[in-house]
Amino acid sequence: MTYAKTVSLPVPADEAFALVTQPERLRRWMAVTARLELRAGGAWRWTVTPGNVAGGTVREVEPGRRVVLDWGWDLMPGAEGSLGTVTVTVEPAGDGSTVTLVHEGLDVEQEASHAEGWDHFLGRLEVAAAEGDAGPDDWAAAPDPIDELVAAEAALAVLQHVLRQVGPGDGDRATPCSEFTVDELTEHLLDTLVDLGAMAEAELTRPEGADAEDRVAVLAAEVVEAWRRRGLDGMARSPFGEAPAPVLAGIVALELLVHAWDFAQATGAVITVSDELVTYVAGLAERVVPGARGRAFAEESPAPVDADALTRLAAYTGRTPLALV
The missing domain is CATH 3.30.530.20 (START domain)
Incomplete structure (x- = not known):
């Protein structure tokens, strides 16, 4: 037919x-x-x-x-x-x-x-x-079934919508990651994605160009593809030693989603994310964050009493909304 x-x-x-x-x-x-x-x-x-x-x-x-x-x-x-x-x-x-x-x-x-x-x-x-943009796709918001790599793709969709709202005058704005401006956070995220690809035994390079959404989208796709080729069985190597492959692969979704929150906080961009995705990624965070505090993550911050699920996840990773800083 x-x-x-x-x-x-x-x-x-x-x-x-x-x-x-x-x-x-x-x-x-x-x-x-x-x-x-x-x-x-x-x-x-x-x-x-x-x-x-x-x-x-x-x-x-x-x-x-x-x-x-x-x-x-x-x-x-x-x-x-x-x-x-x-x-x-x-x-x-x-x-x-x-x-x-x-x-x-x-x-x-x-x-x-x-x-x-x-x-x-x-x-x-x-x-x-x-x-110019169809906006967030409801079909991408709460995938079912979901695993570490499907969650990474869903988190990337959230981040892309945020990055498309970042303007050329936003690069010097402060972010909830106090050591990084918006432009610096983009470079940090790209470095992190290269490292996450290496954990999947892939040698990746940072894309060049001025468009943050394009650079992040291209590299994040390569990271997810690398993890799919490797698979989630057994142990994998990280800069901090060996860990179960699903634990390390889960960091991809966590990084993409929490940094989407960072960029939105810094620029006022609208962020659209399902509670189902946040709940799943919060479970991934519980496997990684406690052992990485003081290194990759700060101590947990108190979340505002009216905080949404993503802001509570950000607080768990040591972040504070810029309005409260």
């Missing part, structure tokens, strides 16, 4: 093509992480929602107008493997453009499930084209 749908966008065709092919644009409506080699034979891989990873090969590209992908799921319970082809075609239409998506090669059940997904994401594409 075949799914097909056309949406109208209030942007020129070249902008519409960028929205459906550029990783930084895809993250604003379709994916938590995205990698796409825009050439025939190139590889692509998208974390569509936490724990659900699509990937395959680019079959055809007509620059500015059309891209054809061999579609498959690398990681999606019950749906792994090749699932046909997806063709996205962009056409000028008056002052805007149209985007037509056709997904061929599905059986009846697959068409029904993919239709629900494509309807959801094409609706978000319309919002992103009109407003």
